[in-house]
Amino acid sequence: MNGTESLITELLHQQGFELVGFLSREDCEFGDWLSPWLTAGHHAEMKWLENHPEIRGNPCLIEGYARSIVSVAIHYKTEPPPAWRIKNPISNYAWGEDYHVVIRKKLKKVISTLGSQIPGFKGRACVDTAPLAEKIIAAKSGLGWIGKNSLLLNRKFGSYLFLAEIVTNQKLTSGTAIEDFCGKCRRCIDACPTNAIIADGVIDSGRCISYLTIEKRGDFSPEESARVDYQLFGCDICQQVCPWNKKQPYTAFQPFACSQKWLEDNLTDPDKMTEQRFDHLKIKSTVKRTKYKGFIRNMKAVALKKAVKKPTP
DSSP states (O other), X not given: OOHHHHHHHHHHXXXXXXXXXXXXXXXXXXXXXXXXHHHTTTTTTOGGGGSOHHHHHOGGGGSTTOSEEEEEEEEOOOOOOTTTTTOOSBOGGGSSSOHHHHHXXXXXXXXXXXXXXXXXXXXXXXXXXXXXXXXXXXXXXXXOEEOTTSSEEBTTTBTOEEEEEEEESSOOOOOXXXXXXXXXXXXXXXXXXXXXXXXXTEEOGGGOXXXXXIIOOSOOOHHHHHHOSSOSBOOOHHHHTOGGGSSOOOOOOGGGSOOGGGGSSOSSOGGGOOHHHXXXXXXXXXXXXXXXXXXXXXXXXHHHHHHHHSOOO
């Protein structure tokens, strides 16, 4: 590791990123990995995934100055509230503050410091919103491997990881890819209640509860509504059953802790979820992604499922 790589790593560790890796421009040729998935329609209504295919195939094309990408990860596994146990209606990643905002601030601090210490340094922070193949970048940088549930897995931190990148003009040495430690385990595949994991690492988004409760726009069809159980925003089932997540530590980073607002008893009755109440819930939260109408739709689907499950007197 040269001086620049050591400095970048040290600054990122200081900002709380447990995992740091590098990928050089020479190793950024991923090929047309996404087309088969798109052609099969597995992206459902997420048409934006069809945009910028050249960048998805080569992330260094996102900036003309890019010579390397710094890949980082910070774990967010949070101790669940006792009232939720394993059936958390809000996905773990959304319990705390919006990770896009939190992580971007951290990366910008690092970029600012690097700019003051490295002559001519250029860098761009990317947190989930740029058309980068984040999991492929992270895996090729040595942060982990892509599991059968399509998430990046790390032996120390499991899959509860927020990924982000710094695209830079610095020449950095690529990390070494990590061996796939999933082996013959298929617990995530077997546990998925909607059979959304149709092959190793391949998700049919149209069947995925996370997609339905977050990305899906408009009303549910009867079939889509039936797939939602207790989830109001996202789904963690494939992560909860993963052996690599069983003994992983909870984060001590307070912004990712479960906000008290989710524990108030207003998440079961859609008639009590006013738009004003939702506006309060979405403050500093990624739940704003689904918008008020989507959240009410999800609440109604959960209420309907509970009514169907209720035994007849």
